[in-house]
Amino acid sequence: EPEVTQTPSHQVTQMGQEVILRCVPISNHLYFYWYRQILGQKVEFLVSFYNNEISEKSEIFDDQFSVERPDGSNFTLKIRSTKLEDSAMYFCAGAQVGGRGNEQFFGPGTRLTVL
Amino acid sequence: GNSVTQMEGPVTLSEEAFLTINCTYTATGYPSLFWYVQYPGEGLQLLLKATKADDKGSNKGFEATYRKETTSFHLEKGSVQVSDSAVYFCALSVSSGSARQLTFGSGTQLTVLP
Numbered sequence: 001e002p003e004v005t006q007t008p009s010h011q012v013t014q015m016g017q018e019v020i021l022r023c024v025p026i027s028n029h030l031y032f033y034w035y036r037q038i039l040g041q042k043v044e045f046l047v048s049f050y051n052n053e054i055s056e057k058s059e060i061f062d063d064q065f066s067v068e069r070p071d072g073s074n075f076t077l078k079i080r081s082t083k084l085e086d087s088a089m090y091f092c093a094g095a096q097v098g099g100r101g102n103e104q105f106f107g108p109g110t111r112l113t114v115l
Numbered sequence: 116g117n118s119v120t121q122m123e124g125p126v127t128l129s130e131e132a133f134l135t136i137n138c139t140y141t142a143t144g145y146p147s148l149f150w151y152v153q154y155p156g157e158g159l160q161l162l163l164k165a166t167k168a169d170d171k172g173s174n175k176g177f178e179a180t181y182r183k184e185t186t187s188f189h190l191e192k193g194s195v196q197v198s199d200s201a202v203y204f205c206a207l208s209v210s211s212g213s214a215r216q217l218t219f220g221s222g223t224q225l226t227v228l229p
Binding site: 006035042045058091102103104106107108 | 156157160161164215216219220
C-alpha cells in the first residue's frame with residue numbers, strides 16, 4: 001500500500017540555522033499539507049499547496065517558512081532561520097481530492113529540535 | 116473560528132472494557148468530522164469520518180455519530196484490545212478555499228492493559 005514518507009525522522013539544529021524537511025507524498029495525490037505539533041499541544045495546520053502554489057496558510061506560516069515541490073515528487077518545508085519555538089513534530093499530508101470530506105494521508109513526521 | 120475540544124487523557128482501560136472519548140466542536144460553516152489515530156512511531160491514520168449530520172462513521176469496531184444538535188462526535192468502542200493503545204485525535208474540516216485543512220483536537224492517549 002502506498003504511503004507518505006518523510007526525512008529525516010529527527011533533525012537537530014542550532015538556532016538561526018536553515019532547515020529543510022522533506023516529504024514524498026503518494027504519487028496520485030494533488031493536494032499537500034504541512035502540520036506541526038509542539039510537544040504536548042495540538043496538531044496545527046501550517047500550509048496547503050495545490051497546483052504548484054500555496055492555497056491557504058495559517059498565521060504560524062510567516063516569512064520564515066516556505067514550501068516547494070521542486071521535482072514533482074518531493075514536497076519540502078524550509079525554515080529559513082530557526083527559533084527555539086520551532087521545535088516540534090512536523091507532519092506532511094496529502095490528498096487526492098481537496099473536498100472537505102476527503103481523507104488526508106499523513107507521513108510519520110519529522111521531529112525538529114532547535115538548540 | 117473553528118475549534119475541537121477533546122476529552123483530556125491519558126485514558127487507561129483493561130482489555131474488553133468499553134471506550135468513550137468525547138469530542139465537541141465549533142465551526143463556521145458545515146464541517147466534516149474525523150477521528151485519526153496515531154500508533155507509536157507512526158503518522159496519523161484516518162480511523163473514521165462523517166460528512167453530514169446523523170451520519171455514523173465506523174471502522175475496526177470503533178464508531179462515532181455526527182450530532183449537529185450537540186456539536187459532538189464522540190468515539191466509542193464496545194470492547195477494546197491491547198492493540199488499540201494509541202493517541203486518538205478528533206478533527207474537523209470546513210468548506211473554505213479549495214484545500215480543506217484539518218483542525219485537530221489535542222489528542223487523547225489511550226492505554227489498554229491486558
